[in-house]
Amino acid sequence: MSEHKRLLDTATGPLISQEEPTLFEKSHPGRIGFSLPTCPVPEINPTSVIAGDLCRGEISELPEISENEIVRHFVRLSQKNYCIDTGFYPLGSCTMKYNPKINEEVAKISALATVHPLWPEKYLQPALAIQYQLQGLLSSLTGLENFTLQPNAGAHGEFVGIKIMKAYHDEKEKKGGPKKTKVIVPDSAHGTNPATCTMVGYEIVSVPTGPNGIVEVADIEKILSPEIAGIMMTNPNTCGLFETHIHEIAKLIHSVDGLFYMDGANFNAIVGITKPADLGVDIMHINLHKTFSTPHGGGGPGSGPVGVRSHLKKFLPTPLVIKEGSQYKLQKDLPESIGRVSGYYGNYSIHIRALAYMLSLGTIPNTEETYVKKMSTAAVLNANYIRHRLRPYFKIAFDSICMHEVILSDEIQEKFGIKTLNIAKRLMDYGYHPMTVYFPLIVHGAMMIEPTESETKETLDQFCDVMIEIAKECETNPKVVLEAPTRVNREKIDELRAQKQPRLRWLPTSI
Amino acid sequence: MIATEAATGTFRERPVSPKGGSTASSESSVEASMKYIPQGKDDEKELLKAIGLKSTEELFSNIPSQLRIKKPLDYPRAQSEIEIRQTFENLSKLSPVPSVSFAGCGVYSHYIPSIVPQIQGRSEFATAYTPYQPEISQGLLQAIFEYQTLACQLTECELSNASVYDGATALAEGVLMALRLKKKSEGKILVSQSIHPFYQEVLRSYCTVFEDRIQMLPLEGDVLSLKALEQNIESADVVVTQSPNIFGVIENYSAVSKLVKNSKAFWVTSTMEPFAWGVLRGPGAFGAHIVTGEGQSFGNAAYLGGSSFGIFATRNEYLRNLPGRLVGETVDQKNRRSYVLTFATREQFIRRDKATSNICTNQNLNMLAGLIHLATLGKKGFREVAVQNLSRSEYLKNKIRSETKLKVSSAATFNEFTIESREDASRIVEAGTQQGFIPGVALGSLRSEWSKKLSIHANELHDLEQMNSLVRFLKSYE
Amino acid sequence: MAGKEPGMKVPEDLLYTKNHEWCRIEDGTAVVGITDYAQHSLGDITYVELPEEGQMFQAGKVFGTVDSLKTVAELFAPVSGEVLEINSGLPNSAELVNEDPYNDGWMIKVEISDEKELELLLPAAEYLKLVSKQNKK
Incomplete structure (x- = not known):
């Protein structure tokens, strides 16, 4: 054959x-x-100008x-790829919202795209103006006075944020302050949080998530000590819930001169509803590729701006984008800065897109409301609608009003021998990208669904119908779920073989 | 995915329920929603009712009321698409556009073939997430696999990841990886002073924990002092070099290689201009343990240095210590060739605080532009671009040497070189801008002791007349 | 060897930890590996990272890691002491841990520095009880 x-x-x-x-x-x-x-x-x-032993030909x-x-x-x-423009992409924690096309168009304007970072400042005005405006809007939405756009991704922002935390404590330590060695991280955190703390040289103190899916004040009190440098908390958290006690927790952290770092991965739920600074947050990163609609690109480029309260401004990465009179400038003389964290000034191609989005979602004509608030409200309402519709068929991990995402567990389906992964793969047969699975780790067989504000009620209903159909299949015809996916161009990919016989580049011999 | 649906006739073809829908049936009967937020007032009411809530306020009842925004936000008026376009057109006019620029120093404006933006911009690449679900992401995965292969070919290494943020962070991650491999050793991290100062700064930010182990290796002219390397290599855990370096000069990797091979040190290299590999051996060929680079030159516009990807390649034996994402080839249950993200247990989402790095992106779309650009050039084109860059740069260098009074170094370079003036190079740049062009980068902006040095870059886009006018302009300097 | 279900082999001559390591005591040394239950729960094991010979570990401290396809587990030293020998073939043939966790899949050999610590380890019957309980969950 x-x-x-x-x-x-x-x-x-x-x-x-x-x-x-x-x-x-x-x-x-x-x-x-x-x-x-x-x-x-x-x-x-x-070879006529370079030593022969350094040269090569074609x-x-x-x-x-x-x-x-x-x-x-x-x-x-x-x-061969599913994408947002193909259909509903309910990937929890990733905020797969529509990526507006006008953003792509303006990012291609030649005079914006060709700016070289080492041109004299008078040639950088368009780029610096865009960055300055973006910083300003992020300040308006978070209440944090100063921003850097240098971090290239969320995790990179975390790195910057925790380094600022360290710089703050190092300065105090030099003046005789206590040695700070530990950062509190809830057990529901993204893996990047503990990984970041390790990179910066902090130990992790894990705090459990309470029975209601949020961190309890008493649990923080138990582990509070003078060595605590701060806390790294995602809010709304990875259980899709608002950390109701956040303000009290911030006070506790501040009582030992710790700093509050808010991971803004889930900011989409609360933009225009509450300001992180009012919650007690000192440092925060924002994922422009989530909340502010820039394309995920199959894995980047992202952008992870970091905002801080004014007393931490001096630690921000160098240089800062500032405005003097009508001129935008790069402020390089920052002796206490944590230094430079990327080659130049961050993923500026992404900043252009994010600014276009943020300006589109401004104050609604003839009202005092903003579209950014409408965005958050719609995202939260959509998630709650899905929670409501799926509740009779799936176990809801924390069944109270959720924020932008809802988390199911496979507890009910497990009785029929079906696990979360099977449900996720079955969704592909129905033409959907699966939700985020097995995260957060603290929920058994977690399925994290984030609809975003981009979707119509019809889309949500169709998706819920499919989920309900799958729930029924689990009972009546588990085989089709277990064998899924069968209607996509690859089935049951052998991941073990990929590791046992690694082929990580193409070579002339066939597999 | 799409073809599958079409072939199997699916769910999506079911008619949409006639009841729902936010389309206004008659004018003004329903309040319009926003074009990115389809949920109108009518939808909102319906959804709230289904959930059993009275108002959207109740959705936020878990946020203590005193913490909620009460006053109107300080936020500008919403702009329509026409206004957005105008806003950015206006922003783009805040500075003049130079008629020609000879700036390089880590960001290079090469010609980008027209197929690059057209394909890179396709929704299926741009609006997909990281390919964690291989069954519906084979295209992205194959593209990454192809990139990994090309990166190995260019760097002459066995193994490449899917890329990291940029050249500077790639170098820093490379040093961190070398330190992991050196485990408990406490040796020096020898860093060549000829490395782009921004890269050095990023390295320091990443290595604060090891800061006291960093030792700078001095320059000898415009290259790394091999004598200093030889004197210190005994005590070194890591040797860090860059070629071509910040002055555009090609370092003598044959000599570095000999010294490193006789030591216990790990050698981490950086390259800001990967087109140099069209005429130079890849650092892997000299025995570099970890080869890093900036990929922007491939397929990406300058974008203020913000459209990058970091090249990261090494030897197979260090696979377990590699940071970042990796794609491997395997088969599916029907024995069809398939691609999948692999060796993920190195990464933060599984290994958490013990991960090889906190990185969870690979600047994929920028890398894709690079991949398409490289595929377009292929074997002949890659060589030809490199040779043309070298030739044009040599022409310019020789002409400046013979026709001006400026000092031109005799060291071997690729597509940028440094000239020295008696006066501040920033004044030369300033004078150039008065005439509407950028003669190069005044290196004093990177390090004050280099204030007399001007870095000049020429590539396949610089024509004869542009180069000749630069020389005419430089004649008034010495 | 009690238990016939997959992943429930618990040889009687070994001592166990709650973290699913086993220990075979021979002339003042302890050979250490992970139990059948552990290998079964982890699934396909792809990599084992072991310490170097001569390294010292306190009981309860991490001495290595086991990677399976989708997860990574830390290995905790059952007793304190110096690592005398490691199963050096293991990193390249990690499947041995799945195939034969109690023999070919052994990991390290430790010189026991404090015999009293052995009293804190679980005998087979108790460990079996522990895993039977966890299995029901």
Whole structure:
């Protein structure tokens, strides 16, 4: 049997959309996909100006493909992905909202895109103005006076935030203050939180989540000590709940001169509703790629601006974007800064998009309300509607009013031998991207659903209908759930083999 | 995914329930929603009613009332799409656009083939999340796998991750990885002074825990002092170099290689301009343990240095210590070639405080632009761009040397070089801007002791006339 | 060897910890590994990270990690002492832990520094009770 015939027999759709060789297999000697002007100056043989033992010639392994074939290659690859523009993407904790197209358009304006970071400042005005305005709007929404846009992602923002925490304590320690060694992190936290603390050199003190899915004041009191440098808390938390005691917890942390770091991963639920500064937060990062609609891009670039109260401003990464008169400037003279954390000034291509979004969601004409508040409200209402509709069929981990996401557990379905992963995979057969699974770790078989404000009631209803259908299948026909997915172009991928026989780059020998 | 649905006739083809819907049937009967937020007042009422709530206020009852925003937000008026476009057009005019720029120093404005933005911008790439669900993400996964392969080919390494934030953080992560591999050793981290100062600063921010172990290696002319390296390598755990370096000069990796091979140190390299690998051996070929680089030159516009991806490659034996995301090839249950994120237990979402890094992104879309650009160039194009960069830069360098009184270093360079003036280079830049162009980067802006140095970069976009006018302009300096 | 269900083999001649390590005592040394229950719960084990010979560990401290496909578990030293020997083939053939947790899948050999600590370890019958209870959950 030919390979094509074999593939056709196992395929669930047209073969052309299912099998695409690698670039390297498509390569054919002599084909090219580029054109360059003739070199207007004498062509230099590298070995005539560079020591021969440092030089190399053509890299023989690089592919040789014509332009049309390259385009097809990548278009076909693109078609093998689910994306927000395909359909509902209820991935909890990731805020997969619609990514407006105008944002992409303005980010492509040539005079904005071609700005070189080391041009004199008078040539950087468009870029610095955009960053300055974005900082200002983030301040308005959080109440935190000063922002840096340098961090390239949420986790990078965490790193900056905790380094600022450390710089604050180091300064005090030098003046005879106590040695601070520990940061409190709730057990429901994203993995990045403990990983970040370790990178900065802090020990973790884990605090349990209470029975209602939030941290209890008494549990903080129990572990409070002079060594506590601060707390790192996601709010709303990863259980999809607002940390109701946050203000009291902040007071406790401050009572031992600790700082309150708020992980703003879930900021989408509370924008315009409450300001983190009013909650007692000292430092916070925001994920522009979640709350402010910039594309996730299949894994970045993100952007993780960090905001601080004014007394921590001096520790922000260098340089700061400031405005003097009508001129935007880079302030570099910051002796107490934690230093530079990325090559230049952060993912500015993302800042443009986020600013476009934030300006679109401004104050509603003839009212005092803002669309940002409407955004949060709609996101929260949508999540609660899903919670309400799925409640008869799935165990809701914390069944009270939730924020932007709702967490189910597989407790009911487990009786029929079905686990969370099976439900997630079955959703693919119905044409949906699965929810976030097995997170937070503290919920058994967690399924985290975040609808965002982008979705219509019809979409929510269709999704809930499917979830209910799956819940029924678990009882009546568990086999179809266990075997899922069968209507996508790959089934049960052998992940063990990927590790046992690692192939992490293409090589001429076939698998 | 899409084809599958079409082929199997699915759920999505079911008619939408006729009841719901926020489309206003007649003018003014329903208050309009916002174009990104379909939930109108009528939907809101219906949803609230279903849940059993009276108002949206009740949704936030878990937020103590005194902590909620009472006053109107200090926030500008909402802009329509037409206004947004205008706002950004206006912002773009806040500065003049230079007629030509010779600035490099880590960010290079190469020609980006037209297929790059067209494909990179496709929804299926741009609006997807990290490919954690391999069954519906094969395209993204294969693209990453292809990138990993190309990165290995260029760096002459065995193993590459899916990329990290940028060149500077890649270098810092590389040093942290080397320190993990060195475990309890307490040796020095030798850092060449010829590394871009911003990269050095990022390295220091990442390595605060190890700060007292960092020792700077001095320069000899515009390159790393091999003598200093030789004298200190005995006590070193890590050696950190960059080539081409901040002056555009190609370091002698053959010599560094000999010294490193006779020591116990791990060698971490950085490259800001990966097109240099079109004429230079990859650092892996010299035995570098960890090879890092800035990928922006491939497929990404300058964007204030904010459209980057960090190249990160090493040897297979260090797989378990690699930071960042990794894609591997395997098969599915029908024995079809498949790709999947693999060796995830190194990463923060599983290993938490013991992870190899807290990183959980790979600047994927920027990397994708780089991948498409590299695929377009292929074997011949990659070489040709590199040779043209070298040739144009050499032409410019020689012409400045022969026709001006400025000092031009004789060290080997790729597509940027440094000239020295008697006066402050920032004044040369300033004078250039008066004529509407940027003659280069005054290195004094990076380190004050380099105030007389001007870095000049030329690539495939700089034509003869532009280069000749730069030389004419520089004739008035010495 | 009690228990016929998968993952419930508990050899009687070994001592156990609540964290699912086992210990075989031989002439003042302890050979350490993880139990059948542990390997079964972890699933396909892909990697084992072991300490170096000569390293000292206090009882209860982490001496290594076991990676399965989707998770990673820490290994806690059952007794204090110096690592005399490690199963050096294990990192490259981690499946041995799944296949034969009590013999070929052993991990480290420790010189016992304080015999009294052995009293704190669980005999087979007690450990079996513990895992039977956890299994029901």
